Amino acid sequence: MANGKQSGPEPFENLKLELRRGCLVVAVLGQLRKEQYGYTLRKALADDGLEIDESTLYPLLRRLESQGLLISQWREQDKRNKRFYRLSQVGEGILTQLLEEWQRINASLEKILQEA
Amino acid sequence: MTNTSRRNPMELMDRYLQAVRFWLPKSQHDLALELAEDLHSQVEAKAAELGRPLDEGEVSAILKECGRPVVVAGRLRPQDYLIGPMIFPAYRFILKMTLLWMMLPIFVFVVGPVHFATTGSLGAAIGSTIGAMWTGGFLAAGIITMVFVVIERTQSKLRVADKWDPRSLPPLEKPERKASGGKTACELIFNLMALAWLLLVPYKPFLILGPAASFLNAGPMWHTFYAPVLLLTVASILRLIVILVRPDWVRFPVWSKLLQTVLSLVVVNYMINAAGQTAGAAWHPFVLAAQGGEQAVKIAAVVNVSILVSLVCTWIGLFIAAVVQTWQAVRSFTRKESFTPGSASLHVF
Numbered sequence: 470m471a472n473g474k475q476s477g478p479e480p481f482e483n484l485k486l487e488l489r490r491g492c493l494v495v496a497v498l499g500q501l502r503k504e505q506y507g508y509t510l511r512k513a514l515a516d517d518g519l520e521i522d523e524s525t526l527y528p529l530l531r532r533l534e535s536q537g538l539l540i541s542q543w544r545e546q547d548k549r550n551k552r553f554y555r556l557s558q559v560g561e562g563i564l565t566q567l568l569e570e571w572q573r574i575n576a577s578l579e580k581i582l583q584e585a
Numbered sequence: 586m587t588n589t590s591r592r593n594p595m596e597l598m599d600r601y602l603q604a605v606r607f608w609l610p611k612s613q614h615d616l617a618l619e620l621a622e623d624l625h626s627q628v629e630a631k632a633a634e635l636g637r638p639l640d641e642g643e644v645s646a647i648l649k650e651c652g653r654p655v656v657v658a659g660r661l662r663p664q665d666y667l668i669g670p671m672i673f674p675a676y677r678f679i680l681k682m683t684l685l686w687m688m689l690p691i692f693v694f695v696v697g698p699v700h701f702a703t704t705g706s707l708g709a710a711i712g713s714t715i716g717a718m719w720t721g722g723f724l725a726a727g728i729i730t731m732v733f734v735v736i737e738r739t740q741s742k743l744r745v746a747d748k749w750d751p752r753s754l755p756p757l758e759k760p761e762r763k764a765s766g767g768k769t770a771c772e773l774i775f776n777l778m779a780l781a782w783l784l785l786v787p788y789k790p791f792l793i794l795g796p797a798a799s800f801l802n803a804g805p806m807w808h809t810f811y812a813p814v815l816l817l818t819v820a821s822i823l824r825l826i827v828i829l830v831r832p833d834w835v836r837f838p839v840w841s842k843l844l845q846t847v848l849s850l851v852v853v854n855y856m857i858n859a860a861g862q863t864a865g866a867a868w869h870p871f872v873l874a875a876q877g878g879e880q881a882v883k884i885a886a887v888v889n890v891s892i893l894v895s896l897v898c899t900w901i902g903l904f905i906a907a908v909v910q911t912w913q914a915v916r917s918f919t920r921k922e923s924f925t926p927g928s929a930s931l932h933v934f
Contacts, residue, residue: 524652
């Protein structure tokens with residue numbers, strides 16, 4: 470039983486962060502089916518309603534790359550060096566699995582919330 | 586035009602990136618390059634939107650939104666720690682047990698009194714004890730931390746987390762019980778008998794020396810320590826009466842027992858030290874030969890040595906008891922409510 474001690478925006482913000490963490494991975498993998506560099510990726514995510522700051526995105530990209538889900542390449546564009554990312558073959562498989570899992574969780578949640 | 590607005594606004598960006606790089610390890614400097622590219626893109630996008638280059642204030646606003654360099658670098662760098670979350674509870678437990686439940690009682694109840702007995706000055710004893718406790722505490726904490734850092738670095742290779750058996754878990758803790766009235770009453774009777782015996786000893790020495798009382802007398806040390814020993818016995822009787830009268834004070838027996846043990850330890854410690862200081866050919870701290878016979882002197886020497894050995898053994902026993910009772914007292918203090926077997930089912934279902 471809840472003790473009712475926690476109230477206000479802080480618990481919500483913390484829970485929202487937890488909820489977003491997993492979703493961001495799926496969103497980033499989904500966006501990188503098309504090659505992009507950091508800024509355009511952030512902009513694309515923000516345009517679709519998922520804002521992500523620099524210090525969250527770049528370590529996430531690095532982690533996904535070290536797990537073999539992304540491939541990156543430094544290239545010059547508009548007289549500036551930019552690191553371009555795209556989904557690897559392994560990443561494509563993982564994204565498919567994650568999306569299936571996402572659908573399952575979503576269906577379960579809908580069912581639970583309808584029952585309540 | 587102010588001096589600030591004449592400056593190249595992009596210099597601010599370079600200063601910002603330099604500050605971020607400072608907090609990043611060299612292996613992560615490419616992250617700073619990506620951040621630099623991102624920030625330049627933001628500046629370009631904003632300039633395109635306004636149709637003019639940004640001034641220092643506008644660049645500053647973009648950097649401020651990005652965050653303080655040290656915070657940004659902290660978020661950019663991979664999470665690194667000396668002791669990870671998996672073994673941290675064990676690390677905290679060992680550290681707490683060593684520093685608070687072992688070292689602190691040892692320094693307070695053993696090292697402190699020993700320093701006081703050797704220096705004879707309370708201030709000097711407190712100073713040297715605190716100094717030794719500080720050094721010892723740091724050393725112990727450092728060694729424990731180093732051991733856990735090694736465990737942290739090796740545990741993933743050794744797969745320690747997988748090697749466990751639920752059957753090796755400790756048994757359920759027994760709920761805290763009220764002191765048994767019968768046992769306390771028996772203890773009280775024995776303590777009253779001990780008090781009576783102690784009060785009679787000065788008048789009837791044979792009660793302590795037996796037949797040897799005809800040729801042995803109590804040494805001068807007993808005059809010094811008789812009163813503290815008597816007071817300890819009285820305190821013990823009062824303690825048992827309180828336990829009998831207030832059985833609902835469940836923590837009182839544990840804490841008062843600890844206090845009694847510690848006081849006894851201090852008295853015994855003083856007795857051993859005092860006996861040690863009366864060195865020399867005529868070493869007879871506890872008993873004296875009443876008659877000058879060689880046989881009586883030899884018996885007095887044997888009795889003195891036996892009493893000293895008994896006191897040393899008592900000191901060791903009391904010290905072990907003090908450590909165990911400290912543990913029990915701390916446990917009784919930290920235990921918020923007693924755990925009733927079967928309540929685990931609430932978590933299972």
